[in-house]
Amino acid sequence: MKILSVENLSRSFGGIKANNDISFEVTEGTILGVIGPNGAGKSTLFDLITGYTKTDNGKVSFFDKDISGLSPDKISSLGIGRTFQKLKPFADQTLLENVMIGSFVKEDNIKKARDKALEIIDFVDLIEKRHHFARELSTGQRKRLEMARAMAIEPKLLLMDEVTGGVDQKTIPSLVELIKKLKKSGVTIITIEHNINIIMEISDNILALDQGKRIAYGTPKEIQKNEEVIDSYLGTVDAT
Amino acid sequence: MDKLLAAKSEPLWNTDKRIIFLISGLIVLLFALPHFGLNSFYLHLMIMIFMHAVMAQSWNVIAGFSGQISLGHGAFFGIGAYATSFLYVQYGISPWIGIFVGIILSGFAAILIGIPMLRLSGHYFAIATLLIGISFQIIFQRWEWVGAASGVWVPMTSGDSWFALQFHSSKMPYYYIFLVFFIITFFLVWILSRSKLGYRLRAVRDDPQAALSLCINVSNYKIIAYVISAMIMAPMGSLFAQYILIIDPDRVFNIEISIIVLLITVLGGIGNVWGPIVGAAILIPISEYSRIYLGGTGGAVDLILYGLILMLICIFRPEGLISFFPKNILERKKQR
Numbered sequence: 001m002k003i004l005s006v007e008n009l010s011r012s013f014g015g016i017k018a019n020n021d022i023s024f025e026v027t028e029g030t031i032l033g034v035i036g037p038n039g040a041g042k043s044t045l046f047d048l049i050t051g052y053t054k055t056d057n058g059k060v061s062f063f064d065k066d067i068s069g070l071s072p073d074k075i076s077s078l079g080i081g082r083t084f085q086k087l088k089p090f091a092d093q094t095l096l097e098n099v100m101i102g103s104f105v106k107e108d109n110i111k112k113a114r115d116k117a118l119e120i121i122d123f124v125d126l127i128e129k130r131h132h133f134a135r136e137l138s139t140g141q142r143k144r145l146e147m148a149r150a151m152a153i154e155p156k157l158l159l160m161d162e163v164t165g166g167v168d169q170k171t172i173p174s175l176v177e178l179i180k181k182l183k184k185s186g187v188t189i190i191t192i193e194h195n196i197n198i199i200m201e202i203s204d205n206i207l208a209l210d211q212g213k214r215i216a217y218g219t220p221k222e223i224q225k226n227e228e229v230i231d232s233y234l235g236t237v238d239a240t
Numbered sequence: 241m242d243k244l245l246a247a248k249s250e251p252l253w254n255t256d257k258r259i260i261f262l263i264s265g266l267i268v269l270l271f272a273l274p275h276f277g278l279n280s281f282y283l284h285l286m287i288m289i290f291m292h293a294v295m296a297q298s299w300n301v302i303a304g305f306s307g308q309i310s311l312g313h314g315a316f317f318g319i320g321a322y323a324t325s326f327l328y329v330q331y332g333i334s335p336w337i338g339i340f341v342g343i344i345l346s347g348f349a350a351i352l353i354g355i356p357m358l359r360l361s362g363h364y365f366a367i368a369t370l371l372i373g374i375s376f377q378i379i380f381q382r383w384e385w386v387g388a389a390s391g392v393w394v395p396m397t398s399g400d401s402w403f404a405l406q407f408h409s410s411k412m413p414y415y416y417i418f419l420v421f422f423i424i425t426f427f428l429v430w431i432l433s434r435s436k437l438g439y440r441l442r443a444v445r446d447d448p449q450a451a452l453s454l455c456i457n458v459s460n461y462k463i464i465a466y467v468i469s470a471m472i473m474a475p476m477g478s479l480f481a482q483y484i485l486i487i488d489p490d491r492v493f494n495i496e497i498s499i500i501v502l503l504i505t506v507l508g509g510i511g512n513v514w515g516p517i518v519g520a521a522i523l524i525p526i527s528e529y530s531r532i533y534l535g536g537t538g539g540a541v542d543l544i545l546y547g548l549i550l551m552l553i554c555i556f557r558p559e560g561l562i563s564f565f566p567k568n569i570l571e572r573k574k575q576r
Contacts, residue, residue: 050453072452082453090446092511101443104436105455113436115248122244130247153454 033203081155102152296516304511307445312373314497320477350470391488509560
């Protein structure tokens, strides 16, 4: 079943077309990877879907309901969670409090909200850090915090912006496992990734952007063979 | 899994017995204090501490919890003062009812001011509230119906009167009335800080963008905080008016009120329910004593001292005076 459909989405900043006539669909229960060089419009696309940036043109539908033009809090209330490329933890609150703020969306009772937050923190494998302030956590831990916080609103669709970016090599495999675990739990995921090996490994489909335009959409295998993607992003290996 | 179960079995809040003892002990002490032969000056000093602690607590809700720096909070103090005095003088309505009218009027004023103003962020909101505070003073100076610049003079009753909320033989009843408001406010803000609303307000303060991604309507929550804050401020204006019985725009809408609540909260510890109490307990005596020892010429010395302390705090203790207290007692529970 189609969970998200994006039709002819466009947005310009000044003279620059950050997103130019982008269309794609996401099927429930899958992972869509979004790739593209810096400035391709990946984060803008996330901001347009989640309402942080207003669209110039085009339409975003979530379960066939038009959500374009809605405010970010309304969009998240519908069941679209997100993390941020530039991390935005509630720095002066503990990890547990950060996640509780998310779990309050579905749970009014403080004890139940706390317990649910703890389960999610356990899921992202940070239970021992629960009473640490967010500002005391490492980048990798803060990425998990953001994932946990977004999961706490029980999203049907989760948008993750560069989960493995800025994280040391040792931490990456566990983050990848976490994304796979999330998918297994039934959440549909759109993820922006620069690490091409990871994106090929986890994605069911890949959307490739370049200079604000969609240059390819398909399975990882199709994308690997796509000449336009190879030219603009993957690069070619010189056989000599 | 065991770790999860262990975490779930932890108590929700810091149940440190010391904090329960500390609070109950303080309450008993404060109720007993006037019976230790406090003279009129000390009663006055305590009344001023209670009043300013509540006023600062009000400011703490909007600034400390939701992160919006309001520089015009004196407006709500003035609304409270005028509501009780005006209703009593014009219609003979008991100030006790006037207090509630003041609370409701302040709440409405906060909605009307908050809806357009809270769209502004950071400095712009601060500047806008500063101007709002000043404009209240100017409007009341020119508003004949409420006595314009000469204000409202509350006629004195012949003796003590609970109906008219006037006590002439002793300051003791005022002491207890202010104390009760002080305790109620403390517990209200205490509960607020631990409620779902409190969590969401802190989310708005720490990162509004992230709060939006968690279904939090940031503008609405800012307005809710502003309204609660205004409603806490108003009864202090009402009680102050009953305490001095003469109010005028220069006194109850004075910009100094808006500034003093900021100073007390920041010095005591912003965003912490204890901050305003510690701030008021230390700064109000400084202010009162400097006025006594330095007389009329000492009018501004307290402000110079405040300035000096503020500088020292900003440099050495940015978390406020509250940071001198043992963290495990007063702060939220943390474990390493």
